[in-house]
Amino acid sequence: MYILGINAYHGDAAAALIKDGKIIAAAEEERFNRVKHCAGFPTEAIKYCLRAAGITIEDVAHVGISRDPSAHLHKKILFTAQRASRQIVGRRRPAVASKLAGLTKGNGELARGISEGSDQDDATEITENGNGHNRGVLRQIADRLGNAAKVRDVKNELAVALSVSKSKLGATFHNIEHHRAHLASAFFVSPFARAALVSLDGFGDFISTMWGVGEGNSIEVMDQVEYPHSLGILYTATTQFLGFPYYGDEGKIMGLAPYGQP
Structure with a gap:
């Protein structure tokens, strides 16, 4: 069974293809359009994943979107x-x-x-x-x-991107809360039967941090941190204060930090 994961209309737009719990292919859209942190629809990334597996979109049973506009x-x-x-x-x-x-x-x-x-x-x-x-x-x-409207209408966008009729998209579409998607992407393709799970970034679906326990084919969320509290935003604010524009250079500041004087 093939599952296509899509991160669309959100920073670092990307796609990943999984078959029976194993990653077949994954790519970010910026690798194809050369737009850093592209936040549009990952058309080329999706095409790449399908080509890598030697299948068409009609062979995909489920499509997961890493956003749920109705969450919180x-x-x-x-x-x-x-x-x-x-x-x-x-x-x-x-x-x-x-x-x-x-x-x-x-x-x-x-x-x-x-x-x-x-x-x-x-x-x-x-x-x-x-x-x-x-x-x-x-x-x-x-x-x-x-x-939110774009995220809810990913099926239509996918059909347009691949130049196929919506009627040929037989997959079931799932909108998954941002941090639950992070937890799932880490756990369900891992070798562990049971594991502690933590997801921490800027924000997604009004949540900045989520943690829980994964066991078998289920994930139990233990707790979460809501907007406006976010370590990710603190990293972004510090990075911008030091002169890096917008979003995405936090890693550079982390790399430079050891060379500074307290």
Whole structure:
């Protein structure tokens, strides 16, 4: 049985193909289009995986998408509403708003880096000044809704990308919560019958960290860390503070860290 995994409309768009629990092929879209941290649809990566296995999309039984727009939806709505309320108050306190905005000025604007780059799909935008808060919130909501719609309609996008009719896509499609997908990708292709599992990054589906136990063909989530708490965002903010733009250079800072003086 072939299972196709897709990371789409999220940083480092990629595809992976598994047969009976073993990885057949995997690739990131940036390897083909040369766009670093590409966050679109991994058309060429999918084609590569199918070619590597010598199959067509009609041979795939299941397609897993590493995002679930409905996950923690009520928490997302509540957070957005609370943030909008705080911003209205912030407009009456320009000094505070100005100080907050100062945190993102420089070579890398934290807000834009979070928005454009990837693992930070649920992060919120921080504007550079005290104006336009409501407009920023509305734009954020519109962007999130548009992104969610694309994630839900991956079947149609896949048919277009491969130039086939949707009727030929007999696979069952699954939207999987971001960090559950991380845990599954680590455990289900591992040699272990039972293992402790940890997933930690910037953000995905409103969660930054998740841990649990994998046993057999099941995963039990023990706990998780929700937005806005995130070690990944701390790494991103530190990297941007040091002059690297947007998202994706955290590894360089980690590599340089041993050479610094405390």
